[in-house]
Amino acid sequence: MEHFTRGFSGRARPARERELPPGQYDVGEDWPVLTAEATPRLDPATFSVAIGGLVASPVRFSLAELDSLEHSTYRGAIHCVTTWSKFGMFFEGVSLDTLFQVASPLAEARFGLVRSHTGYTTNLPLSDLEGGRALIATRVNGEPLSVEHGGPARLVVPHLYFWKSAKWVAEITLAATDVPGFWEQNGYHDRGDPWQEQRYQGD
Amino acid sequence: MARAALPGGLIVEPAAIRPGPWQQAEVVAIWPETARAKTLRLALSVPLPRLAGQHFVVRLSAPDGYRASRSYSVASPPGEDGLIELTIERLEDGEVSSFLHDEVVVGDLLEVRGPIGGHFVWRGDCRAVLIGGGSGIVPLMSMLRMARQGAMAGSVTLVVSVREPAELYYRDELAGPEVQIAYTRAAPPGTTRPVGRLRPEDLAGIELAGATCFVCGPAAFCDHASALLLHTGASAQQIRVERFGPSG
Numbered sequence: 001m002e003h004f005t006r007g008f009s010g011r012a013r014p015a016r017e018r019e020l021p022p023g024q025y026d027v028g029e030d031w032p033v034l035t036a037e038a039t040p041r042l043d044p045a046t047f048s049v050a051i052g053g054l055v056a057s058p059v060r061f062s063l064a065e066l067d068s069l070e071h072s073t074y075r076g077a078i079h080c081v082t083t084w085s086k087f088g089m090f091f092e093g094v095s096l097d098t099l100f101q102v103a104s105p106l107a108e109a110r111f112g113l114v115r116s117h118t119g120y121t122t123n124l125p126l127s128d129l130e131g132g133r134a135l136i137a138t139r140v141n142g143e144p145l146s147v148e149h150g151g152p153a154r155l156v157v158p159h160l161y162f163w164k165s166a167k168w169v170a171e172i173t174l175a176a177t178d179v180p181g182f183w184e185q186n187g188y189h190d191r192g193d194p195w196q197e198q199r200y201q202g203d
Numbered sequence: 204m205a206r207a208a209l210p211g212g213l214i215v216e217p218a219a220i221r222p223g224p225w226q227q228a229e230v231v232a233i234w235p236e237t238a239r240a241k242t243l244r245l246a247l248s249v250p251l252p253r254l255a256g257q258h259f260v261v262r263l264s265a266p267d268g269y270r271a272s273r274s275y276s277v278a279s280p281p282g283e284d285g286l287i288e289l290t291i292e293r294l295e296d297g298e299v300s301s302f303l304h305d306e307v308v309v310g311d312l313l314e315v316r317g318p319i320g321g322h323f324v325w326r327g328d329c330r331a332v333l334i335g336g337g338s339g340i341v342p343l344m345s346m347l348r349m350a351r352q353g354a355m356a357g358s359v360t361l362v363v364s365v366r367e368p369a370e371l372y373y374r375d376e377l378a379g380p381e382v383q384i385a386y387t388r389a390a391p392p393g394t395t396r397p398v399g400r401l402r403p404e405d406l407a408g409i410e411l412a413g414a415t416c417f418v419c420g421p422a423a424f425c426d427h428a429s430a431l432l433l434h435t436g437a438s439a440q441q442i443r444v445e446r447f448g449p450s451g
């Protein structure tokens with residue numbers, strides 16, 4: 001549908017906003033907090049992240065075990081489906097490739113269902129979790145991840161809309177079929193590629 | 204199908220909820236709620252049934268192809284499938300909200316999509332405790348209006364936290380035994396409650412058993428109100444939160 005809004009020309013757009021996916025704007029210094037549930041209280045001493053489902057070796061990592069693995073980082077922008085993006089993020093943690101080396105996904109595994117300690121879930125193709133594109137982050141911009149941003153550990157999949165980057169990540173279950181997660185059952189997209197504006201089911 | 208309750212409190216409605224298509228909506232009325240908030244009443248070209256608590260996306264398109272979109276909660280109750288009322292707070296530097304406030308007039312066409320949301324919705328099938336901070340009252344107003352229209356006002360409690368009387372939305376319509384207003388900075392003469400943010404005693408008399416609690420407002424307000432609810436005896440499973448992040 002070709003439609004212009006009468007009288008709308010848009011504000012002056014900073015040059016770097018053109019680096020963002022369509023429909024996104026630069027939120028600036030703020031890092032908004034968006035969650036559907038009350039912020040949990042989690043004990044770092046018992047916190048863990050598990051990889052299960054279609055894997056040869058189901059595994060569970062404590063924070064100390066995660067910290068002992070090879071570290072990976074992501075430096076760049078993140079994109080929220082509510083249309084803000086934030087430049088200049090620096091996440092440190094462990095690549096999911098490193099965890100998958102231990103768990104060994106089976107050949108028939110094609111999708112991941114991510115579950116948080118709060119019960120939040122989100123689904124995405126396994127291919128989006130592999131190849132250096134996803135990490136379990138424990139630090140951001142040089143500091144430990146705060147609880148409102150998903151600490152002590154969250155998933156970070158920066159090439160997809162950020163609701164895929166589940167806070168307080170508890171478990172990633174690999175499966176042969178795609179099982180919709182929390183927002184996905186509520187109308188949001190199963191993959192969520194911001195460059196294709198895959199915001200809602202059917203986009 | 205029954206609802207699936209996930210451990211930890213998030214509840215998912217199994218029926219897939221898909222927003223409708225992008226469509227044109229005509230602005231049929233505009234009125235102020237406060238000095239910084241206006242309600243736009245829109246006539247949808249594609250009427251769609253909706254639930255109390257859902258939102259629509261408004262998308263503005265410039266001739267050069269630039270687009271900006273923001274989500275706005277619906278304030279009107281379900282039932283009028285072809286009409287929606289969006290209450291929009293004017294944010295400084297808010298590209299979309301300032302355009303909607305300063306430029307849009309009755310008769311304009313806006314591109315919208317919705318209704319969206321399957322979590323922060325009330326279907327009238329349980330008691331609802333509604334706690335809103337500032338503009339966070341908007342989706343809760345849809346629920347309150349639905350309750351009053353359906354003679355279910357007894358199944359709803361609304362607590363609104365607002366800085367001062369002049370910032371209260373829907374003020375001529377709110378008064379009722381099921382509504383409490385908590386002023387944080389300045390209260391009308393005769394108010395017995397001392398000004399200040401929500402305190403445990405503000406929630407003390409509310410029946411929480413069997414209720415779903417809907418908390419909406421800025422992130423800090425939501426954290427505070429959720430913590431108060433937990434302190435008052437609600438479980439995490441009963442609390443649904445909608446944080447109004449920066450939009451504009």
